Amino acid sequence: MEDPKKLYMVVPCYNEEEVLPETSKRLKEKYQSLIGRGLISKESRVVFVNDGSKDKTWQIICQLHESDPDFFSGIDLAHNAGHQNAVLAGLMTVKDICDMAITMDADLQDDINTIDAMVERFYEGDQVVYGVRSARDTDTFFKKFTAEGFYKFMKVMGADVVYNHADFRLMSSRVLQELGEFREVNLFLRGMVPLIGFKSSNVYYERAERFAGESKYPLKKMLSFAINGITSFSTKPLKLITSLGCIMSVLSIVALIWAFIAKIGGFSEPGWSSTMCSIWLVGGLQLLCLGIIGEYVGKIYSEVKARPRYIIADFINKEK
Ligand code: UDP
Ligand code: MG
Numbered sequence: 610m611e612d613p614k615k616l617y618m619v620v621p622c623y624n625e626e627e628v629l630p631e632t633s634k635r636l637k638e639k640y641q642s643l644i645g646r647g648l649i650s651k652e653s654r655v656v657f658v659n660d661g662s663k664d665k666t667w668q669i670i671c672q673l674h675e676s677d678p679d680f681f682s683g684i685d686l687a688h689n690a691g692h693q694n695a696v697l698a699g700l701m702t703v704k705d706i707c708d709m710a711i712t713m714d715a716d717l718q719d720d721i722n723t724i725d726a727m728v729e730r731f732y733e734g735d736q737v738v739y740g741v742r743s744a745r746d747t748d749t750f751f752k753k754f755t756a757e758g759f760y761k762f763m764k765v766m767g768a769d770v771v772y773n774h775a776d777f778r779l780m781s782s783r784v785l786q787e788l789g790e791f792r793e794v795n796l797f798l799r800g801m802v803p804l805i806g807f808k809s810s811n812v813y814y815e816r817a818e819r820f821a822g823e824s825k826y827p828l829k830k831m832l833s834f835a836i837n838g839i840t841s842f843s844t845k846p847l848k849l850i851t852s853l854g855c856i857m858s859v860l861s862i863v864a865l866i867w868a869f870i871a872k873i874g875g876f877s878e879p880g881w882s883s884t885m886c887s888i889w890l891v892g893g894l895q896l897l898c899l900g901i902i903g904e905y906v907g908k909i910y911s912e913v914k915a916r917p918r919y920i921i922a923d924f925i926n927k928e929k
């Protein structure tokens with residue numbers, strides 16, 4: 610077999626002091642077995658990205674690095690940049706020093722044992738391997754319902770994402786180079802990676818419960834994530850507004866004709882209720898449509914400013 614390749618794991622961490630000791634331990638074991646099987650090289654690393662945590666996350670990462678500098682590395686972001694930006698910060702930092710990179714959440718919800726299959730697929734020639742959830746038995750009904758609704762809604766709205774795939778995936782350094790060419794500020798990696806193309810495949814795993822701590826994605830963040838995903842990848846909502854406008858116009862012409870006939874026929878009503886109803890309906894619709902257009906205008910605003918997507922304060926890594 611060819612020489613084993615260098616695998617870097619990128620793990621975004623926001624207030625994850627409760628899970629990091631366990632996550633690092635399990636990753637270390639996994640790496641040792643992979644190195645033992647000759648699947649990855651000894652220079653492979655795990656890079657924790659501290660996304661502006663308020664707890665001891667960064668101290669723990671530093672300790673890990675000190676105790677095992679050949680294995681654990683860390684990136685400290687200057688402020689909380691958000692999950693997607695933290696993942697990108699990690700990927701862009703390692704893209705030139707690894708052969709492949711896997712992104713994984715810190716909370717052990719993604720099954721570490723899937724890594725073997727991902728790496729094997731890489732050797733079979735896949736440049737992107739998506740981790741796809743086969744079951745959601747451990748999620749609460751609410752999480753399951755909202756999360757699956759999210760994928761379906763995204764599809765209806767024209768943003769094509771891999772169903773039930775979160776950000777657990779392997780990418781080759783070749784794909785990472787191309788990802789680096791994407792300049793957008795509003796990141797939605799699940800939509801961006803399929804756009805890059807190359808040969809890809811899915812591996813299936815069962816998603817576990819969070820090992821410890823609580824979700825950093827409450828409903829509010831999840832909603833804004835969905836809106837961001839849709840407005841970054843599709844102009845379908847704008848087209849829907851146009852259709853809505855057409856339908857309303859036709860309806861109002863019909864109403865006009867009806868009003869005219871009623872007037873001529875002499876059976877017109879005092880007409881207060883119908884007038885009020887239409888004012889409220891049309892007013893509400895207009896506000897909704899303005900809001901949707903506003904979402905896009907706001908997005909253009911942040912894209913035009915092109916502010917840095919993340920700021921790296923520190924990178925601890927022992928390069929061999
Ligand atoms: N995360 C992050 N920055 C944030 C929020 C979350 O880096 O602002 C990380 C978090 O530490 C975890 C991953 O993103 O490793 C996914 O978050 P979480 O598990 O809370 O989301 P859920 O699985 O509940 O959707
Ligand atoms: Mg999680």
